[in-house]
Amino acid sequence: MLLYRSLLSCCLVFALSGPAMAQSPSTLDKVKTSGAITIAYREASLPFSYLGADAQPTGFGWDICGRIVDQVRRVIGRSDLVVRTQAITAQNRIPLLTNGTVDIECGSTTNNAERNKQVAFSINYFYTGTRFLVRADSPVRSVADLKGRKVVSTTGTSNLQVLRKLNADRGLGFDLISAKDHAESALLVQQGRADAFGMDDILLYGVRASAVNPASLAVVGETIQVEPYAIMLRKDDPAFKKLVDDTLKDLIRTGEFTQLYKKWFESPIPPKGINLNAPMSEELRANLRNLSDQPAQ
Structure with missing residues (x-):
């Protein structure tokens, strides 16, 4: 009977460790193997992520994504990493991230408790x-x-x-x-x-x-x-979240984050050269000190 129970336990462990429990590769492993990273962008979320006069993605979030991609290249040792782009909408942004079509979204997505059940978020980088x-x-x-x-x-x-x-x-x-x-x-x-x-x-x-x-x-x-905006990532990928958070922390520490903010919120921006004249909020200033990824409830 003891032998039977031992064999049964082994079988159960084997079954639970099979395909049903198989985990998707981490984002860093995925992009290293494929040689490409796919960034999600919004077509009209000015000034975070939108199409410029040349019909190419641009914006505050887009610039930050560029810094993150530079860090990904260094970490995985692939200077030849290809950057692919994918237009998304408010309706499909979470499904396209969770199913692996896109790897990161630097746009105007609110970090809230409900979305945290499906995806992960970086340090908050705007409040509205x-x-x-x-x-x-x-x-x-x-x-x-x-x-x-x-x-x-x-x-x-x-x-x-x-x-x-x-x-x-x-x-x-x-x-x-x-x-x-x-x-x-x-x-x-x-x-x-x-x-x-x-x-x-x-x-x-x-x-x-x-x-x-x-x-x-x-x-x-x-x-x-x-509510806060943050960069959207897949859940249960601590290595990639750390890379994204560390990149943001470095931008904040060096003052580059503030420079990017002034570029997109307090200066004339394309395509019409209009200045939004939106100074940094007290909530954002506080989070540049606190570096929190706390979601809205």
């Missing part, structure tokens, strides 16, 4: 809160003014959940609809088919700056639920 884009001639100037109106946000964003909660908590009774991306959300406002576009305020400034007539739009309302 939900506000509203309206037509300049709109009477909407505060959250209270949304009562009974039509509000749009982008599918797959945390802002939709924030706005649903706001609507319920304050009994505003606004009609909340969704659009496929930020550009479509803004278009609905410009065409008068929605009264306000609820989104992270910094992205709204970018949308406004990219409009044919920026003066026709305004960013209004009190900030709702300040």
